[in-house]
Amino acid sequence: KQEVTQIPAALSVPEGENLVLNCSFTDSAIYNLQWFRQDPGKGLTSLLLIQSSQREQTSGRLNASLDKSSGRSTLYIAASQPGDSATYLCAVEGGSGNTGKLIFGQGTTLQVKP
Amino acid sequence: GAVVSQHPSWVICKSGTSVKIECRSLDFQATTMFWYRQFPKQSLMLMATSNEGSKATYEQGVEKDKFLINHASLTLSTLTVTSAHPEDSSFYICSAGDRGHTDTQYFGPGTRLTVL
Numbered sequence: 001k002q003e004v005t006q007i008p009a010a011l012s013v014p015e016g017e018n019l020v021l022n023c024s025f026t027d028s029a030i031y032n033l034q035w036f037r038q039d040p041g042k043g044l045t046s047l048l049l050i051q052s053s054q055r056e057q058t059s060g061r062l063n064a065s066l067d068k069s070s071g072r073s074t075l076y077i078a079a080s081q082p083g084d085s086a087t088y089l090c091a092v093e094g095g096s097g098n099t100g101k102l103i104f105g106q107g108t109t110l111q112v113k114p
Numbered sequence: 115g116a117v118v119s120q121h122p123s124w125v126i127c128k129s130g131t132s133v134k135i136e137c138r139s140l141d142f143q144a145t146t147m148f149w150y151r152q153f154p155k156q157s158l159m160l161m162a163t164s165n166e167g168s169k170a171t172y173e174q175g176v177e178k179d180k181f182l183i184n185h186a187s188l189t190l191s192t193l194t195v196t197s198a199h200p201e202d203s204s205f206y207i208c209s210a211g212d213r214g215h216t217d218t219q220y221f222g223p224g225t226r227l228t229v230l
Contacts, residue, residue: 036221043120043207043223044158089157100146102209102219106157 002027006090006105013080014113021075021108023090028071030094035064035075038087038107048075052094080112116142118210120222127198128230135193135225137208143188144210148219149181152205164191198229 003026013019023033032051036044048057048064050073056065063076077084087109091102117140127133137147145166150158162183164170170183180202182194191210195202205226211219 041205041224041226044209044221046221091158101160101163102148102158103160104157 002030002092002094002103004090004092004103004105006088006108008108009106010109010111012111012113015080015082017080017112018076018078019080019110021077021088021090021110023073023075023105025071025073025092025103027094028068030068030092032094033064033066033073033090033092034102035062035073036089036091038089040087044089047088077110080110082112082114084112085110116140116210116220118144118208118220118222120206120208120225122225123223124226124228126228126230129199130197132194132196133198133227135195135206135208135227137191137193137210137222139189139210139220142210144191145188146211147185147191148209148211149183149191149193150207150209152207152224154205158207161193195227198227200229203227203229 005024007022034049035047038044050057050066061078066073087107089107090105119138121136147164149161151161152158160173161176162170162172164183164185166185166188172178185191205224207224209219209221
């Protein structure tokens with residue numbers, strides 16, 4: 001059974017800091033991995049999608065890496081801003097019996113203080 | 115990009131009543147829709163996968179007779195919570211895709227259900 005874990009559960013940093021969010025998954029036979037942002041009481045916004053054959057993706061100040069063999073992904077946020085405050089969710093598709101389904105981690109709640 | 119809407123955005127109902135939540139893909143045809151539930155400070159848990167014109171596939175532990183899913187067209191799926199109880203209070207989110215893989219899956223804004 002695929003399980004996704006995110007560390008830390010919560011993070012508070014001053015504005016301008018670079019930070020790293022971690023995601024691990026138990027079954028390395030994934031199809032892809034995605035990072036999402038969720039604002040309180042809102043739906044999900046897809047940030048980055050990494051296919052299983054890729055090692056990283058970048059969008060603006062965000063960079064996500066994937067090490068499929070070790071079951072890990074990191075989301076790097078450069079020069080954090082108060083507007084980055086949100087919950088960040090990692091999700092994988094794949095692993096035994098999970099084709100077409102997204103399995104989510106519990107998220108990292110980020111607070112960036114001005 | 116593709117847009118998925120949900121209606122209503124929030125609903126409060128009395129225990130024992132049924133509530134219907136709609137999920138619509140506004141500018142594309144969704145052959146597959148997914149329904150998720152999210153409890154406070156927890157992650158999204160997949161409830162069921164809905165394919166247009168066929169019966170939904172429910173995840174283990176999800177009661178299909180309590181959470182009725184209908185995917186009657188390529189742009190609309192509905193989730194009906196029957197005989198709702200306070201423990202059904204949650205944030206329900208749908209997503210829609212036009213392929214079998216999630217790299218073309220788009221999420222709705224969610225529906226907050228509160229059962230009194």
